[in-house]
Amino acid sequence: MKTFAYLSAPDVPSAVRAISTEPGAKFLGGGTNLVDLMREGVEAPDTVIDITRLPLTGVEELPDGGVRIGALVRNSHLAANQLIRSRYPLLSQAILTGASAQLRNMATVGGNLLQRTRCLYFYDSAAACNKREPGSGCDAIGGFNRGNAILGASESCIATHPSDMAVALVALDAVVEVESVRGTRRIPLVDFHRLPGTTPQVETVLEADELITAVELPPLPLAATSRYRKVRDRASYAFALVSVAAALEVEGGVVTGVRIALGGVATKPWRAHEAERVLLGAPATDESFRRAAEAELAPAVGRSQNEFKIELAQRAIVATLRTLLTEGGAA
Amino acid sequence: MVDIRMRVNGVEEKVDLSPQVSLLDALRGELGLTGTKKGCDQGACGACTVLVDGERINSCLALAVQYDDRDITTVEGLAGEGEAHPLQKAFIRNDGLQCGYCTSGQLCSAVGMLAEHEAGAPSAVTEHLCATDVELSEDEIRERMSGNLCRCGAYNGIVASIKEVAAS
Ligand SMILES: Cc1cc2nc3c(=O)[nH]c(=O)nc-3n(C[C@H](O)[C@H](O)[C@H](O)COP(=O)(O)OP(=O)(O)OC[C@H]3O[C@@H](n4cnc5c(N)ncnc54)[C@H](O)[C@@H]3O)c2cc1C
Ligand code: SF4
Ligand code: FES
Ligand code: FES
DSSP states (O other): OOOOEEEEOSSHHHHHHHHHHOTTEEEESSOTTHHHHHHTTSOOOSEEEEOTTSSOOOEEEOTTSOEEEETTOBHHHHHHOHHHHHHOHHHHHHHHTSSOHHHHHHOBHHHHHHOOOOOHHHHOTTSOBTTTSTTSOBTTTTSSOTTSOSBSOOSSOOOOOOOSHHHHHHHTTOEEEEEETTEEEEEEGGGTBOOOTTOTTOOBSOOTTOEEEEEEEOOOGGGGSEEEEEEOSSSSSSOOSEEEEEEEEEETTEEEEEEEEEESSBSSOEEOHHHHHHHTTSBSSHHHHHHHHHHHHTTOOOOTTTTHHHHHHHHHHHHHHHHHHHHOOOO | OEEEEEEETTEEEEEEEOTTOBHHHIIIIISOOTTSOOSSSSSSSOTTEEEETTEEEEGGGSBGGGGTTOEEEOGGGTSBTTBOOHHHHHHHHTTOOSSOTTHHHHHHHHHHHHHHHHTTOOOTTOSSTTOSSOOOOHHHHHHHTTTOOOTTOOHHHHHHHHHHHHHO
């Protein structure tokens, strides 16, 4: 690991001031992604600004019925929070299916959103990878790409965004609050991550000197009937091949409210707008679910090893909606 | 170099280390506490599990400087005065180990897991997410312990040991 200077920020103003004057600096949350990537030489900050002592660890109910989650809330604490378990069960479930209990005790909300892809070539400094080294090519296209994306990819990069938590959050219309020396901005999570296009190294709209301070969830009664379903190679402690975050509201046999997002298949946490459009106002039946899933996956592009995800994603969407219809939510 | 206070198993020591050093390497290299093992050094096996303020973490992905002045417990700190921890005794009774390489991580992880369960935390296999009195079935134990791999496959003995201690 390259040597670096370490400093611990006591409060938000000093954290954003420190990063604004240190161009080669990075914030350190739980470290579960950054330390790993520094050890591999993929990340090499000159200065590491530890933000785990910042007072951003609350989960608070907002006057409008929404919830504000501090950026330094650990993943395990968020998943176990009763407000989240009862009102947004898909979020608790998504977090609980991610990583391991030890990692969730370390990982923070902000770090989880900014975790980088698990594409094999991104980690391998001998490989060509446009994300790690812009302009070097992409060894995943035509290589080992079983874990890579079928939606939102470009000829520059087909890496998936690996987070489970972010998939649930994007289904919930979450808003990310960020702060820098220039002030505060609020960014809808659906616009926070960027598609790779020709610049896969630029992953979000966050500026290098901006600190994520909170994530806010709007009040969303239909989220009480929601679930997260994750399909993977082993039952636990594995990244998603396909995952579905969904909430469903049905009245008189007709879909009156629906939220769907997909993980494991796309270059960013993928809100399934097309599937939602097909479903809203449609009869709540397997046929509608299937039509919606097909519409969402219509633009999907399979590669040498991940073509199977197209059908798997469709089936996972149908199965999740069917469970919501017949058994209700996870709470 | 950075000066930090490491408080491990109730004993405080000042150490001077470079910020790249992981908590795992500091425990083993600086303090000579070699009970905690390094399996993968990338968060994927659980052999390096220790408790920080009672919560289990992977010490390989933790920078030691980040844990300055926190209460750390390693496998060496589990036993009481002259007597093994109930989980240690149960592992011996139930063949919860073969080579023993994963065992210190399994033990620390199990201590942390039982505390999480006691506090009402759910898991990915908990049927009703809001329930706070979930029974620690074998499925629950396996899911909650999935962050600890055992290359020897001593899982049945590990699960049996934890079940026994949870029930007592
Ligand atoms: C073996 C293993 C298995 C895993 N499995 C899964 C899985 O199945 N599902 C899943 O979703 N995840 C999984 N993960 C990933 C894990 O969830 C992430 O590593 C974790 O959420 C990152 O959070 P952190 O706080 O540790 O981030 P850090 O490593 O501290 O930081 C990550 C990045 O975010 C930046 N950052 C952190 N906080 C802020 C902030 N507040 N503002 C601005 N920038 C910030 C850092 O500078 C860094 O670039 C796994 C990880 C490992 C090691
Ligand atoms: S898919 Fe993206 S991350 Fe993977 S090798 Fe290609 S450019 Fe790199
Ligand atoms: S050595 Fe830390 S998880 Fe494997
Ligand atoms: S006892 Fe050998 S690895 Fe678990």
